[in-house]
Amino acid sequence: MIGPIATNLGRFLLLILLQVMVVDHLNLAGVWMVPYLYVLFLIMLPFELPAWGGLLIGAVTGLTMDLFSSTPGLHMSACLVMMFARIRLLRLMAPRDGYEFGMRPTVPGMGLAWFVTNASVLIAIHHLWLFFVELHRFDAFFSTLGRALLSSIATLALCLLAQMLTSRTVLKSRA
Amino acid sequence: MRDLFRFLLRIRDTLLFIALMVVAGLLLYSGSMHHRAIAINSSNAVAGTFLTWRSQAAEYTSLREVNARLAAENADWRNRHSSAFAPNADPLVRINDSLHHQMYSCIPAKIVGSTWHKQRNYVTLDKGESNGVRKGMGVIGPDGIVGVVHDVSARFASVISVLNPEVKTSVKLKRTGNFGLLYWDTGDPATASMVDIPKHVRVATGDTVVTMGGDGVYPTGAPVGVVAEVSSPPGRPDQAVVVRLFEDLTRSGYVYVVNDLQRAERDSLQQRQEQE
Numbered sequence: 001m002i003g004p005i006a007t008n009l010g011r012f013l014l015l016i017l018l019q020v021m022v023v024d025h026l027n028l029a030g031v032w033m034v035p036y037l038y039v040l041f042l043i044m045l046p047f048e049l050p051a052w053g054g055l056l057i058g059a060v061t062g063l064t065m066d067l068f069s070s071t072p073g074l075h076m077s078a079c080l081v082m083m084f085a086r087i088r089l090l091r092l093m094a095p096r097d098g099y100e101f102g103m104r105p106t107v108p109g110m111g112l113a114w115f116v117t118n119a120s121v122l123i124a125i126h127h128l129w130l131f132f133v134e135l136h137r138f139d140a141f142f143s144t145l146g147r148a149l150l151s152s153i154a155t156l157a158l159c160l161l162a163q164m165l166t167s168r169t170v171l172k173s174r175a
Numbered sequence: 176m177r178d179l180f181r182f183l184l185r186i187r188d189t190l191l192f193i194a195l196m197v198v199a200g201l202l203l204y205s206g207s208m209h210h211r212a213i214a215i216n217s218s219n220a221v222a223g224t225f226l227t228w229r230s231q232a233a234e235y236t237s238l239r240e241v242n243a244r245l246a247a248e249n250a251d252w253r254n255r256h257s258s259a260f261a262p263n264a265d266p267l268v269r270i271n272d273s274l275h276h277q278m279y280s281c282i283p284a285k286i287v288g289s290t291w292h293k294q295r296n297y298v299t300l301d302k303g304e305s306n307g308v309r310k311g312m313g314v315i316g317p318d319g320i321v322g323v324v325h326d327v328s329a330r331f332a333s334v335i336s337v338l339n340p341e342v343k344t345s346v347k348l349k350r351t352g353n354f355g356l357l358y359w360d361t362g363d364p365a366t367a368s369m370v371d372i373p374k375h376v377r378v379a380t381g382d383t384v385v386t387m388g389g390d391g392v393y394p395t396g397a398p399v400g401v402v403a404e405v406s407s408p409p410g411r412p413d414q415a416v417v418v419r420l421f422e423d424l425t426r427s428g429y430v431y432v433v434n435d436l437q438r439a440e441r442d443s444l445q446q447r448q449e450q451e
Contacts (some may be wrong), residue, residue, distance in 0.1 A: 020222075021229045024290065031292045031362055051188040059195045066202070068222045069290070070297040070333050073202030080199060084192045133203070134294045143362065144294075 004046055012061065015041045020068040028154055032147055035154040038065060039126050040162060042083060043119050044106060047099040051087045058083035071134070078130040085125050093118060107163045115163070120156050127152045223331035226288035226299050230427070241428050248317050279394045280434045282307055284314075286427035289336070291364040296336040296424075298322055302432065303330040313392035313433045319399050319421030320344065321430050323392055332432070338364055338424055345387035346399050346418075351376060354387050357399060361417065364425050366403060369416040376414070378405045384418050391438040 019038040026035070042058055049057075062076030069075070090105075093114065107115045131148040183190070284306075288299035302308050304327045314321040314334050322334040323342055335342045338359050346369060347354035355371040372378060382402040388395025404417040 017225070020225065025233075027292070031294075031364070034292055052191050055188065055191050055195060059199070062199070067219065068225070069293075070299075071295065072205070073199040076202065077196060077199035080192060080195050084188075087188060131294070140362070 012041050016064055032150050033154045034151045035158050037155060037158045039123060040159045043122055047103055054083045074134055078126050081129045082122050082126040086122055089121060108167045119159055123152045123155050219328055227301060230287040244317055278436055280436060281431040282434060283429060284432055285429055289427050291338055291425045296338040298334040298336050300332040300334060303327045303332050305329050308332045308432050314430050315397050315433060316422040316430045320393055320397055321422055336424060345390055346384050347387050349383040349385050365419060367418050367420060369418050370413055372414045372416055374407055374414055378402055378414060378416055380405060391435045394433060
């Protein structure tokens with residue numbers, strides 16, 4: 001039980017620091033691409049985690065981001081909406097016999113197609129909520145929509161890159 | 176009764192979600208309120224310390240540029256220093272300067288964290304309450320205004336950037352003297368909008384925009400930007416003026432927190448007026 005907790009805690013710290021120290025300062029396409037890599041931590045939480053645990057972890061993760069970006073409640077609500085959607089999404093995307101013990105919601109664990117589908121839906125939900133709540137109004141609807149979707153693509157690309165760089169099996173299968 | 180408990184147990188995740196969302200919603204709406212129990216912003220010690228580490232690590236990459244800017248500013252001050260002026264040739268001219276007294280003092284600070292690509296941007300400074308920085312003080316950079324301090328801890332200050340629709344700055348056109356509000360709705364870190372300029376005022380592109388002052392935030396006449404576009408949309412009582420900001424908020428460096436020395440006096444007078 002200690003193993004997965006330590007792994008996830010480490011991943012949490014690493015991704016939050018990476019977000020506030022590096023990713024927040026990247027200039028990919030100005031205001032049009034603002035990736036939020038830290039959601040990868042929430043996407044990679046184990047399947048065995050009960051739904052309420054996921055919600056609580058999502059709230060804490062969002063609050064930590066709010067602390068760094070001076071936006072009380074913004075990331076917290078976005079993470080909560082995303083984790084609430086994740087409950088239903090994981091049920092929808094379950095294999096026929098359910099998730100086996102030890103399966104991980106990663107590229108090596110579930111395959112590239114599964115991961116991309118799962119991650120892109122979750123990232124899109126998170127980003128759409130975040131960008132619209134951040135703006136607080138709807139008059140710039142299409143430009144905000146564009147920003148949110150372009151940023152989602154950037155986040156997804158960073159998530160895939162992170163998976164490629166950190167998992168041995170992906171590298172092995174390419175070699 | 177047992178059915179009710181069973182039902183509640185079945186929807187416990189939804190209930191938890193709703194409860195947590197209520198907390199997040201309260202945080203969102205209290206974010207702009209004046210008194211808060213916990214400071215969820217980058218002026219707190221933990222976030223401030225991390226941001227300082229980052230800024231220290233990244234500092235070396237921009238030393239050349241920062242040096243050049245500081246040197247240029249030094250030269251500017253040197254030009255205004257008394258040693259740059261020759262005494263009047265006529266020894267009989269005597270200027271007893273009782274007309275001037277200091278109104279503003281500046282606290283130098285370094286930007287340790289800033290965003291410009293988000294829709295609500297904030298700047299974190301490495302000076303806080305122990306250095307004399309207080310809530311509501313204005314922050315100006317070498318070229319123009321930067322923002323307003325909205326929260327301070329002992330060692331850090333969190334500043335609402337000009338690139339944040341929450342802050343509206345009183346500004347005026349230097350040439351005509353008409354005043355309006357500077358408001359960031361352009362979504363572009365280089366420009367902002369100036370509203371409340373009546374239609375009859377002839378605004379030309381290239382007009383300089385400076386701060387109004389008198390509000391205890393910025394000194395009067397601090398540089399803001401130049402008018403880049405003017406249009407007169409129908410159905411609006413004012414003109415749509417786009418201002419190109421002087422200060423490049425996409426780079427970080429050294430800024431000054433403006434301390435209005437007469438603020439307490441003015442505030443207490445206004446308070447007395449309100450009470451009467």
